[in-house]
Amino acid sequence: MKLDKRIAIITGAGSGMGRAMAQEFSANGATVVAVDVRDEPVLETVKLLDDGRSVAETADVSVRADVDRVVARTLERFGRVDILCNNAGVLDDYTPAHETTDELWNRIMGVNITGPFLFSRAVLTPMLARRKGVIINTASISSFVAGGGGAAYTSSKHAVLGLTRQLAFDYGKHGIRVNAICPGAIQTGMTGHLLTPEGRNPHVDAAIAATPAGRWGKPEEIAHMALFLAGDEADFIHGAAFAVDGGWLLP
Template structure:
């Protein structure tokens, strides 16, 4: 599953699953454009990669101008864009609809849904021009069921899965594959607070205890799936959703 010579843009690459994806891709020959809203975090990821190829980019994925700049600068610098991992995301702290403010709704949908749309739309130009490309969206088990987040988060992740399928339908025959990874409970900086006494959620604790894995997942376990989907070994896979959830969704 080598990615030698390929250019990969990874959003949310400053920590957690995005940083793990960056490490996995770099170790297998890709040049990574590590995108994060926090400049220091993106730069730290590139420093950790220490591959002499990869670069950091600062961008708010919900800002169309930021997204288009990152894609344009990537193509200008490297001449192509082979892999896009739309990984950046936020939680909504399990907020139900009647308590969801306009600000929380717009922020969650802006990052979790508009971000993947803006980046995919911008990346399609160079991918279609070169006749080949791969888009990997980080969805969630909340793309299938309720309870993994609040109203905004669940709606955003259902929508990301729909976007993934439509991208595959529209562009698969033109050389661009699109697939989704649907993580379960993964221990990242975004979920750290759920492990504190103040932030613990009984529903989450009970669900994790009841899975076959019986534990939180690791960012690297999501990165392994991303590497496979980005590789030529996954060339026949279009519009699929891969649950990496420790068995959370088992009936």
Template sequence: MNDTDLPDPHSLMSLADQVVLITGAASGIGKAQVELFLAAGASIVAVDVNEQGLERLCHLGEVARLHLQVADLAQADDITRVINSALERFGRIDVLCNTAGVLDGYKRSLDIDEALWDRVFAVNIKGLYRLTNAVLPGMLARGKGVIINMASVAGCFAGGGGAAYTSTKHAVLGYTRQLSYDYGRKGIRVNAVCPGMIETGMTTAVLSDRESKLMKVLASVPAGRLGTPLDIARVSLFLAGPGADFIHGAAITVDGGLTIK
């Protein structure tokens, strides 16, 4: 291979003319994805249950390429409305980022009631499944598409969440691999990102106790710091772009080295 055969490095991270649907877009990792993917040239369907948070995205100044949709991913009708609105606005969805998720307060099985258990599964798994099934037919018809599922290091071992959250993140990884197995040869790339200790609004309460077990674990992390939403958004952008064309069914751990031992 000579220099003339090499792709432009910038093109490997470009999402020009791509339509990306991002859930959990009002804050944290989802918000960072919106900002970074817009900078990479994509048009964005930003979805969140938090209407005020979504409205704050308007400051990005990319109104023509930004479509805001308030939705509760636990509600099937909301998902149908989001997809219909996105298709009406942009005509297709090229990339789906299943980023939204809810925590369970690190509750053990005997401590978690069924209402919270059902809510965690409804958002973290069933909502992800419904959205995926809503966009897959269009992707398959075009012979290409990218799905990025937000898992967690809690999907790799116990102790990263409570009983419900940990169970859902294990399920996300299994679902990611099965989707890749079933649809990879039909042009669909499916991968998961497994964040470690990330400082977001959702994790503020957990990480605010500097004497907690989790914060003591941080002292042994090779990176020597908490992760940021942008750390995860950068990996998501790579997985969404052409530079990741041969990555299928992977679980990319982004944890500062937390899980290397």
């Protein structure tokens, strides 16, 4: 049980990669605080875990009061936070800059980068007190290249990688490891519309067809990487960005 008795907060845990992470962590002994902006999906996640330990929290990761409440309640219940997975994210449906409204920009930035910053800031103080902790950020291949999203999404994911590296630089010497997972095309509820005839994106189809894997990824394949980074086997890994993308970034 690689994460036996560890306390993990996982955002975006109501579906997709977040739910897969919750299941993987729970199966390896962790107590999961599953966080999502929607009530029913995150309650369903905890029901699926069926471990008698894990709990659900409803929160908007872009709202400081929600984030602080989740972390405070976790500390009250369990006394510490060992692992934080900043996984919640939203797409901008490949909207180009000249069509990106203020509302869309603020929403993408709020969830994709402000959320990881707020949650990381909230857990850092208790982690520093124990000189131990792990933060895993879900970045993207769009942290490296254009074309995986629109202007807002690509900008936000570049920022996630920058945040990851700075946190690793600042806090690694204090016992806190910070790393990023950079998924490629993963089949989740967030990307499901891209698999329908009316939602298909020629650029995505062509990119996936050109990868060595030649297929969409599965949420469980991201969860496997998260489990590795959360565990003691990854103790010497700081500030790294792991592309789990079927080879999308190779060309």
